[in-house]
Amino acid sequence: MRYFKWGIVILLALLTFGFFHYTLPQHDVVRIVDTEVRRVDFGENSIFWASPDTGTDTAANRDVRFINAVYENGRVMVYRNEDTGWGWPPYFKLDSSNLQTEARDLASTSAAPRWVVIRHYGWRNEFMTIYPNAVSVRGVAGPDVQIIPWLNIIILTLLVLFIFWLWRVWRRFKERRIDPVLDEAAEAWDSVDERADAVRDRARGFWGRMMAWVGTWRSKPRE
């Protein structure tokens, strides 16, 4: 039972961490090598794709823009570039075409690299064929810029404060509405208990009287 409980707790913690790790923005310093558009048929991985361009129709498959990039250490990353529109996650990104143009404009070769910061959310996974979604791109001086994730700091702080507040509201509610009822119930239970004791005493008295009465039938020892 204890293992089961801890299993549930760990599972919930992992899910929460995964949710925020997927949804919150992250920054990569990369060099853009190419941009492309290709047709994607969504399958089991459809949950990891956002929405078609806002205002256009939804279909089972569509063209998706991609940005191909290389890290400073030579590893590669491929971003998709999709509108999130009015849905989840709430980036309200409507300008994928513009972003694609900016990315194309910042593309460079390894001989003359131009470093950019790509803000994105999501994961790259080769087994599921999923890509992080690029949200914005801007040029930086070099590959070793320091980026402070202010938005994540603010959001996570607010989240912790909100959870703490909910906990306080719950405690207050419990103190004012639930504990009195429980106390009343406990009192009621005590009085039931007392009454039961009294009844048992009286019963014993009654039984005792009964036996005494029965006892009067017994033959008395002859004198």
Place this chain on the structure above:
Amino acid sequence: MFFQIARLAFFGFIVLTVLYVILSWYSRSIRRGKLETAFDEEVKTGDRDAFIKEGLARYDRSLRRKLILGVYVVPVIVVAALIYVTNFM
């Protein structure tokens, strides 16, 4: 596009209403607690229930209570700001 906006508005409204109800209940109970302490420590004479009832009625008319409606206003401003920052900056 309008369907998506309507859907966002619909679910947003539900979530924010839940938040609004919790927040106003919490704020009112805080006010009640303050009134109770004020009566027990300062006023001490007269009808305790009437004192609290009157204080809460004054609270219901106050600006502070109407500020809780900001629960509906602030997210709309945040969304508008997000749209601007993400797409047009």
